Amino acid sequence: MKKKLRILLVWILVSLVFQFGGHTLLNIQIQKVMGLTPLANEPPITLQLQATIPGSELTNIQVSYAKDYLAYMEKGTLKIFNLKKEKIVFEKKSPSATDQTLGVLRYQWLPDRNILLYFYAKKNPNEVTTVKVYPPQTIVPNPSVVEKTEDPNQGEIVTQKVPTEPRYEKRYGSPQLTEMYSLELPDSDEDSAPEDRLNSFDPPSCSEEIAAGGKLEKFVVAAATNLMYLTVTNGSTQQLMKINVMKNLSTLNKPRELINNMATSDRFSTLYLDSKVGTIQQVAAIQYVEALKKDKRLVISENTNDRIIGVRNGRVYIGEVVDNQLVKIKTTYDLEVMKDNPALKTEWEGSVPYNKNISALVGGKGQIIVCDNHTANIITEGHLTEVKLQGDENYISADGVELVQFTKSGTSTHVELQPLI
Template structure:
């Protein structure tokens, strides 16, 4: 009896140990998926000569080996390691409202998203409409008898007379032609996947969808992407309206803006897809969080601006007279409440006019830069880096500096790590 009891206890203990080991293994795997280990951002040190000097809207790819830019209305992608253009997308006409509207590299892979507009060849269509059949009532006369009415001596005797019958009759309605007015502009979303820069494989240019709701002649002011939730947000302006649009992975398009609302800057959560905007309606300026159509006020301070979001932190800057004087943070949560507490992590003075660019680096550093100076705030400390190119750009992870210098009919691109 004792021997059997001992065997049962041993097997019970073994079973518990196996279950605990399996649970620990699965828990570790889940934790790696939910909170992946941070990897060091990619940095390169190289020089490359790009043909042409009129390069605008220059953007560095995730792996720092490709460059996207506009040149005379044409989108070009340049392989920095092989010194050659590997992709071009020209405008379909001389109309400046057509062609590539905007583009952006994804932050975690060498994929470029871009919007392309062209003229709708059939903005007006004609449709034949067949109305429902109409019903009319028609009297049908019953033939009169050829015999004479019977004579009677009784004047009160009732004489039956035939009454015409009313019979419903279907009358076919005539078809008519109606004119239908469509969008005079076709706006399409593409994704361009680039191979390893050492390979000879051609880029994969994929059509994603047509944005039917895109206003004709609209200009995309800003585009942000949340790769974890596959949500894309863009602000579109034309002569009469300003729209905030959301595109999800199912290709659904929604308009999230309020009537009369102007949006200066926006950023999307890299965890939950929540959108944060600098919203201005009349004299009211607020930092707003949008979860679908639900809105929460993050800050009512008219001097506050959204700076960016990275690794669970929302960064808000206080700007006075074109000077950034304070950086504040609050947690990026799955469910936000209005007016959360804001923690001040830095105070000082950084020029902050319309010409500066801002980003939150992979290591939590705040980078504010123009073409002359980069200001870097890390762990509450400010450092300055003087830039020496004619034009200077920093990668979205804050790790790489690219300096462009014009040399005759070409442009020299120098890449190096951005160190404080």
């Protein structure tokens, strides 16, 4: 009896092991198919190379995921430069040489692929349209009431409708259209051309809605779910918009809300933002709740000095800023279902400059990088390291591992890539 019981227990244990392993393998495969494999499983790519770019007025420089392409603006034209082959492989010019509101507005590399998403504004060819409108038909008043009889041959009284002539009306749309494109780059060793694809909105009128909202200022992507968030500002009014995978557009902002910074989860579709409504400053989160079939807003921190820095590897990083100095780094878990006012853990305390000329990001290894054009302050596991930057202009990759230094030389620019630390 004991022997049979031991055999039964062994088989149960073996069955559980196989079930657990099978479920784990299946889950990994599903994540790969859906593109949800956490980026933390893949070490960041670093390169060490030098190249010369034809041009000296480069702005808004961004390096690709694989560190082999640069995207930048030069005199109103978006250009993509192949760093290995040292040549420009793509250009997107503005449709106007004088109107600075047209052309490429904002762009961003995806964090796990050599794909650049960008927004492009152009004149609306159908700003004014003429439509034919039919007024309601005129109904002739009923004749005098006729006394009802039992005569079955008495005819029914028919109400007559008099047709009316149509009229033509002008309809006015937005003077501009804002379109979204995805530019897919081949391997940098290949000679094939990039694929520039228009991602049409549903409905198409969303192109007018974005343009009518004002100036497109901020743009972030939740790569795990392909959701996009953008802020559009017109004077003192700001709108927060979301674009889902079906290219539907929705508005998420509160009335009179101003959003200073945004960051998305690298695992879920959660948006974290610095929100200010009147005198109330908060770090907030917006999450789609499947059970409610709508987005839900949550408060992450009510401390008016707290600012969102970024999200990486399951953690939300928040900086406390006092008198233009970053004095504290705090974290909380990036969960699939967030709650109001989660516990915040202090990871570092000190003091480094933090103002409008400073940029901050969370590196792939959880390090916080706070930098201007000359100095990078790197906080790793509670320790602060200062790195002096040598180029005329300096840029750090979005994953925090690559330093890109630019030195102007006449009408060209020398670029050097190397690991940051």
